[in-house]
Amino acid sequence: MNRPDPTITARYAGVLGRFELDVAFESPLRGITALFGPSGCGKTTILRCMAGLTRLPGRLVIGGEVWQDHATGQFREPYRRPVGYVFQEASLFPHLSVRGNLLYGRRRALKMGAAEHIRLDDVVDLLGIASLLDRATGALSGGERQRVALGRALLAQPRLLLMDEPLSALDRMTKEDILPYFEAIHASLAIPMLYVSHDIAEIERLADHMVLLEAGRVVAAGPLADLLGDSRLPIARSPEASTVLEGRIAAFDPNDEITALAIDGETLLVPNRVGEAGTTQRVRIVATNVSLAVDRPSLTTILNIVPVRITDIHPLDHGQVNVLVTIGHRDGGSKLLARVTRRAQRVLSLCPGQDVYAQIKAVSLIARASSSA
């Protein structure tokens, strides 16, 4: 018997001060789901509602468990919800040491009968905070504080991690230092995560699933690749539109210092050694770096030429069009977005269903902790 995939089903409708929220979305209870939108769109409010910190009329079901149901008046108190919450500011308890902070939620979760899936030693290793354990929280740097906050949330043995822009208070350098830890959590601990952010780069790097929000409403929700390639949405229409692909490292050529990545039976070449063979990597491809050719070009310096099938063509302003293609001359490949001119589209008479070749000028690797998925 196949049980249906566990999901998060959330619906909230209510007014907070002058802000009106009316959202409903569903996302899988695995991987990272990003809540994305401009400041003030209600991302944080949704996360607070899910943790029970803010109460708005609605309904929340996590993997079949009802946490809130306005219709029946059901509302599970925040401390009875097995979530790990990471706030924008680390918000460590100043009266406890780093160790005291880490163990605060763990002790209580275990007392409430949670199984110890995540152990102190593992978290300390994963986050590299062994040397901080006996320090006072006041002496930590911003990045260290956020790592401790993350570890503290993890040790509360959560079934769901709620992250409220955990990197926004950090400077760019520190951010780069911390992101790998989030990826490591994603790779080594199977805890589903809801990740609030207004930074699309963070989301392209981390998320598997995305809920797009604007002014208290859900604009779209779905797998990251689908939304990034959906030309009806502003992100796919912007000049920086890009898609992400996930592939497995097939081989590394030490002479040319280039790595071959297998995606849907095709090969993408990425400069440098990017990881161990067999591991999964994520690459980001900017739509303006993808051009299309009807026949396979033979003599060109562009290394990455892959067969693709056109699935959708969407006109944009300024004589440009978005062409959505899938990898391989067949249906069901990974999605890739190409930004071409309207003139080129007309001259080559590109149309949906057509098999063509995509030339990819630049593939940027998104440093992502490798997982042998």
Place this chain on the structure above:
Amino acid sequence: MLGGEELWIAVRLTLTLASTATIVLLIVGTPIAWWLARSKVRWKEAVAAVVALPLVLPPTVLGFYLLIALGPNGPGGWIGGLFGLRSLAFTFEALVIGSVLYSLPFAVQPIRTAFEAFGDRPLEVAATLRASPWDAFWSVAVPLARPGFMTGAVLAFAHTVGEFGVVLMIGGNIPGQTKVLSIAIYDYVESLQWAQAHVLAGGMLVFSFVVILSMMVLEKRIARPGI
């Protein structure tokens, strides 16, 4: 020694009264401070004003009403009747009640300010870490508000030691029961026993200085960045 027995009885009584009042104030004042700090109801400032009333009310006015309340015809007399007393006035218990009411703002205000200072966040964090509200109060709110508790306790203690008007109205002058330091000083001066008055007054001066000094040191520690 000067004044001998009688003087030390007054000192011991005063310290007992101040300690008892301080303990009662911490027990009674903390929930009031918590409610004033965290409640969202509009009329809470009216309650805060009632608590703060002794700051501006002449002690004799408070003492007068207390005397009526504790006397044979007031609720105090009724309660006293249960224990075979004619009234609660002119007893040690009356002094404790009077001191608690009179020093209430001195205990409540610093604790309330301390509760307000750390905001909602630490309690929200505690809730997401499986701490029930009761648990979070003891494991987060109280430790974070510790400087406020210390200031409140010191102020309440010192204020009780120094009170005069309320004691005069409801306590009278019974050695070992209601004759506290400030009354004793007054008595000594009235009966021209200057030497004894000097001992007590000097002692109070030193005591007050130590209190103020320790308060200032405490406040330095509160101001120290910890967050």
